[in-house]
Amino acid sequence: MVRVRREEIAPLLWGWLYVFSLLCAYYIIRPIRDTISTVAGAHTLPWLFSAVLVTMLLLQWPYNFLTQRLPRERFIAYSYHFCSLILLLFAALFFLPGGLNNRWVGRIFFIWVSVFNLFAVSVFWALIVDVFDTRRGKRLFGLLAAAATVGAIAGSTVTALLARHLSTSALLVLSALLVQISVFSAVRLSRRGAQLKKPAEEPTGNMLVNETAKNVLTPLLAGIRQTIKSPYLLGICGYILFYSVTSTLLYFQQASIVRQAFSDESQRTAFFASVDLAINILTLLCQLTVTGRIISRFGTPYTLALLPFISIIGFAWLGWAPSLSILVGFTILRRAVNFALARPSREILFTVVSKQEKYHAKVFIDTLVYRTGDQIGAWSYQALSVLGLALAPMAIFSVALACGWMLLSFLLGKSQEKISFKNP
Structure with missing residues (x-):
């Protein structure tokens, strides 16, 4: 059994809800991305994989810029709100006549989902390692990893059961709502987590940048x-x-x-x-x-x-x-x-x-x-x-x-x- 201290309960629960809803949202849209890969065909997939790499490298610069200039909570909120808007945009495009058959919409969606996965998880762990120090992390990170797995199970179950009954657009809207739950949870995790730090441990700034989180940003x-x-x-x-x-x-x-x-x-x-x-x-x-x-x-x-x-x-x-x-x-x-x-x-x-x-x-x-x-x-x-x-x-x-x-x-x-x- 993992021993959770009283002051850790609230941050842990918000962190649990954060990663659960985030992974649930991703695993709702992941099968849609994989379906697009079957439509694109083997001759197109190498180009899509190359586009994912180029997009990931290009986004490192604005990501680095924003994390060093925005307060942590605002950066997280803006980032995930943007992701929700993109999901709603794709939902609208897929809802239009012929949207599901538009190969360029599908290709862009494939690239975006692949990059979204890397970005969303990196932001989550950057916040987690800032809230929980090494001593707490050794005890609590296993519970958060379990929450991620349960969220993945929930998202996969939703799509497996509803893919034949709901439109692709409806699944994307549901995923966007779950991302908003992630925003709500992340902000509260950040605020509750600040109470765990002793005065001597207070960070010099409120950016989403610390020694561990910088690993995503370091040249x-x-x-x-x-x-x-x-x-x-x-x-x-x-x-x-x-x-x-x-x-x-x-x-x-x-x-x-x-x-x-x-x-x-x-x-x-x-x-x-x-x-x-x-x-x-x-x-x-x-x-x-x-x-x-x-x-x-x-x-x-x-x-x-x-x-x-x-x-x-x-x-x-x-x-x-x-x-x-x-x-x-x-x-x-x-x-x-x-x-x-x-x-x-x-x-x-x-x-x-x-x-x-x-x-x-x-x-x-x-x-x-x-x-x-x-x-x-x-x-x-x-x-x-x-x-x-x-x-x-x-x-x-x-x-x-x-x-x-x-x-x-x-x-x-x-x-x-x-x-x-x-x-x-």
Whole structure:
């Protein structure tokens, strides 16, 4: 049981409602984005992935500018109000005759949802680490992570049940309302959280900028320099690249199989929502029962190697029999293991690096390296398609990547344990 002190109850509840409503809103619209990917086709998806990367980089500058000049609560409110307005704008566009079939509206929506996910979550954690110090964070962040998973389950359930009965516009309006609940909760979390700080702990300003939150805003050059100088950090880069490339290859194969399996777009949306629901339920069950035990019992090397091992089996099976049922089983297991086991293990890798490397190199790896992997995966799929290769050869290519990934994962985990032993 997690011990929550009396003065922490109100901030924790507001934080719980904040992340619950935010993830619920995202998982309502995520299946719509994935449906658009099946309509766009494999020839368009690489360009969309590139557009996501460019958009993300371009938005870093205004994001940096605003966070340093606006009070924290005002920045959060303005940002999420803007997101709600964008959702309502897309709802209106999709409601117009032919709006759902307008390929440019769909493409822009795909890009915006992908960027919204990164932005919304980064703002949430920037506020959370400012409200709760390290001592409180160790006790309470697990509860907030559980709230995020429950919100994802709720959002997936809503879309899975209502996609065939409500219009896309109605789902977007519902998502916009949930974002407004996030605004309401975030402002109250900020105000309640200020009461947790002792006078000596009061920040010098009220911006959404502190030592931890700045990791999203710090120029990437420092992170690049630190990573190049460290073989250990380069190994983490390799791990993230392997994960991102194989995830993108699976995403493209998913778009191809689902497009053939379902002719109706509402059926595709309901399908994607059902898959997300299963993933989040399995993730929550693992987090509550086996995550800590597996990491403690088997250690970082074997836990890190589990996801690429599952990927080897899954891609091989998908190449042997590229069916919808195999795709569903592989996708659910892979993403649930990533959320419940691989992601916590990846964070453990950063526990043995310096403070500066955590704030600079980690951001470089989590943003630019990750999105670079997306690009490699997207354009590799495009190149293989141009060569006329079917799903089976692409799956074999993915198996080869996953084999290298598994070896790197084990060696990286061993390095982490060795460094930790030398510097306890």
